[in-house]
Ligand SMILES: Nc1ncnc2c1ncn2[C@@H]1O[C@H](COP(=O)(O)OP(=O)(O)OP(=O)(O)O)[C@@H](O)[C@H]1O
C-alpha cells in the first residue's frame with residue numbers, strides 16, 4: 619500500500635485515532651457546538667506544530683480578538699508571545715466589520731504572501747462564519763468559494779484546519795452541513811450528558827482514504843490543551859455512569 623507521511627496534529631491521542639494524522643496539504647474541519655473546544659483544538663494544531671515539529675503556522679481569528687486568543691493560550695500554559703517572536707506562530711485578527719475588508723483577507727494573494735513570509739505549513743481559519751458572512755444570501759457561491767479556497771490552500775502547500783459551528787445537541791441526531799461534504803476530513807466535538815453533568819467527547823466523522831477509528835472518545839482540556847483519552851469509552855455511553863458521578 620502507498621505510504622503517506624501524515625501531518626501530525628501533535629494533540630495527544632488525536633493522531634493515534636486518526637491513524638497517523640492529517641493527510642498533508644489537505645483540509646480538515648473541526649466542528650461542534652458552543653464551548654466544545656474547537657478554537658482550542660485549532661490553536662493547539664498551530665502551537666504544537668511549532669513546539670513539537672518546528673512547523674510555522676498561522677491562526678486567523680474572525681470572531682475573537684488576537685489578544686483573546688493569546689490569553690486563552692497563556693491560560694493553557696503556552697508561551698505564545700515567544701512563539702510569535704520566533705515567527706513560528708502568527709495570529710491574524712479579522713474582525714468582521716465590512717465586507718470589502720473581509721474579501722481582501724481571504725484573497726488567496728494575501729494568504730500566499732503570509733505563507734511565503736512565514737514559511738507556514740499550517741493554517742487555521744476560525745471560523746467558516748467568515749464565508750457565511752461574505753456569501754450569506756448565496757449558498758452556491760459560498761460552496762464554490764469554499765472549494766476554491768481549499769484548493770488554493772492545497773496548491774500553496776499548507777494543511778488547513780477550518781472551524782465551524784454546529785447547532786445540534788446530540789451525536790445520534792447530528793444534522794450534517796453542506797461543508798461536511800467538502801472537506802477531506804471532519805472531526806466532531808460534542809458534550810454528552812452524564813446525569814447532572816457533561817463530558818467532552820469527540821469522534822472522526824470522516825477522513826478520506828484513511829482507515830480511521832470509528833469510536834467516540836472522551837477528551838479533556840487543561841494544561842497543555844486537549845488530551846484525547848484513547849483507552850476509554852465515554853461514561854455517558856457505558857454503565858460506568860454512576861461511578862463517574864461520584865468522582
Ligand atoms: N485553561 C482552561 N482550562 C480548562 N478548560 C478550559 C480552559 N480554557 C477553556 N477551557 C474550556 O474550553 C471551553 C472553550 O473552548 P473553545 O473556546 O475552544 O470552545 P469553542 O468550541 O471554540 O467555543 P465557541 O463556539 O464559543 O467559539 C471553555 O468553555 C472551557 O470549558
Ligand SMILES: [Mg+2]
Pocket residue numbers: 656657658744
Ligand atoms: Mg471558538
